[in-house]
Amino acid sequence: MASQGLVRSGCRRRIGNGRTTQIWAHPWLPDSQDPYVSTEQPAPNQGMVVADLVDDATGAWNSNLIQQIFNARDASLINKLPLNDTYDDLWYWEGDISGNYSVRCGYRRLGDAMAPNSQVWSSVWKLKIPPNWKNFMWITLSNILPTLDNLIKKRVDLVNVCPVCGLVEENVMHVLVSCTYGSLVWNRLQLPIPPFNGNNFLFWAELWLGGASALDCDVRGRICGVLHGIWSARNSAVWNGYLPTPTALCCRLSSSWAAWKVYGTGPRSPQVQRQSGLHANQMQNGLACYVDAAFHNNHQNATYGFLVMEEDGSYVAVANGPMVCPYDPLMAEAMAVSEALSWLKNNGYTAVTLFTDSAVLVTSLSNAHCFRSYIGFVLDSCIRLISSMPGTLVTHVR
Known part of the structure; x- marks a missing residue:
């Protein structure tokens, strides 16, 4: 029920x-x-x-x-x-862009319903950290991490003894922060974490992730990485019978954070160069059209805009205008592409390459038949327009 x-x-x-x-x-x-x-x-x-x-x-x-x-x-x-x-x-x-229910979507919705109203949530999503760390923090703050105490609540028959220290019962706060193994890791890294009294992980997280915290985003991101690393080490002990030493784990965490700072954030010049070559190759097929959508002011009014250029980069046309659209970024991007395609077709153009910054939209156009949501209307319209304009395609650009 x-x-x-x-x-x-x-x-x-x-x-x-x-x-x-x-x-x-x-x-x-x-x-x-x-x-x-x-x-x-x-x-x-x-x-x-x-x-x-x-x-x-x-x-x-x-x-x-x-x-x-x-x-x-x-x-x-x-x-x-x-x-x-x-x-x-x-x-x-x-809860799904295609409008189809799945167990994964239901699980996500259940987690959102259980999530407390806290500034911690918005702080986590704003951090520039690996996506799997964000997912881990979401699961942990929702108190659905599969620690032994949570498994027992789900009627899994087992004995609750911490698999790392073997001294006390396992819960989220213990395994990630106060366990003797975790304490050694935190002491070696010397991160400015607040005291960890009690078993309320969310309350402890609010002290360093909440709006009142004086820690910068870099330190907050590193703390998230350490929590994820300790949990990974715990799982290694459970499933592989191997627990890395605190020193080895600290070295691994420091290396991972340094690599993420270099390669995981910010633009990469090799990708930009490859994209420039991609544009040049695709523009040989005909015109290039750059399309975008946006929401403006407190009323979240949707607008579109597009620029049409010749193969040699010379100006052809530019247009913009309002759209009747609920606050849905993907739908707005799809409607903007539809507006651009309609204008191009009405003006007799074919063999046009449309560039959008929405990679999800480009993928969705290949699976439009699966959509039950409103976006399906717009995707169908785009596909019909593309089919009537030989040589026309939609591709992603950053």
């Missing part, structure tokens, strides 16, 4: 023709926190479906009717939704 509630919490209605989605009964507004209409339902409007809000003559939202019926919040959200009457309404999963 709990799993059913989890799945229901992420289910949304994608509006196509609007004929099967009830306005007040279904979750269909583009708001991840509250997808239901908040306007009180007028008695005469019981049973209204979304199609009743569409102007039959134009196929667009009936803005006057929407303003009359709904409060400002609901009206704004409705007007941001794209309409496409060639599709039926359907259910999709809000």
Whole structure:
């Protein structure tokens, strides 16, 4: 029953023709926190479906009717939704860009629901550290790290004795910070970590990751790396029967951090050179079009812009304008590409290479048939336009 509630919490209605989605009964507004209409339902409007809000003559939202019926919040959200009457309404999963539910998506949503409201979370995502360290911190701060005490809570039959020191029961705070092995590691590295009294890892993390911490991002990143390294050493002891010495682990951690600082962050000139060559080769096929999208001001209004150039780099055209789009960066990028393709086709161009800074969008165009979310509308439109313009392609550029 709990799993059913989890799945229901992420289910949304994608509006196509609007004929099967009830306005007040279904979750269909583009708001991840509250997808239901908040306007009180007028008695005469019981049973209204979304199609009743569409102007039959134009196929667009009936803005006057929407303003009359709904409060400002609901009206704004409705007007941001794209309409496409060639599709039926359907259910999709809000936690995945393609709109498809998976166990992984459910697990992520469960972790988000369990996550406390803390500045620690935003601090972790802002750190320039390896992605696997960020994932590790998310799991640890959510208290779903598979320590022995957490496994016992999941009814795994085992004896809770720390596999590293063998002296006390294992929990997150013990294995990562206060265990004799971990203490030796922390002492050797001499990082300015706060005292670790008690078993509340989140409270301890707030002392060095929270907004009141005076530590710089470099030190915070190194602390995250040490925590990940200690957990990896613990797993080595459990699964391989081998525990590296504190000195060996400290040397490995220092080397890993130094390598990350050199190779893991910032632009790399060899990649830039390869990309420049890629542009030159692709532009030989015809025109080049650079496309981008953005959201502006507190109302998160979406806009697009594109620049068209000849093979030799000479100027052809530039255009920009607003888009009706919910706050979804990937969808905005897809709509911007669709706008550029439409302009190019209407002006008689073919064999155009479109450059976008969204690698996810380029990959999504190859799997458009899998999309149940609103992005599927736009991807289908892009594919139809590309098919009608021989030699045209969309590629990624940094």
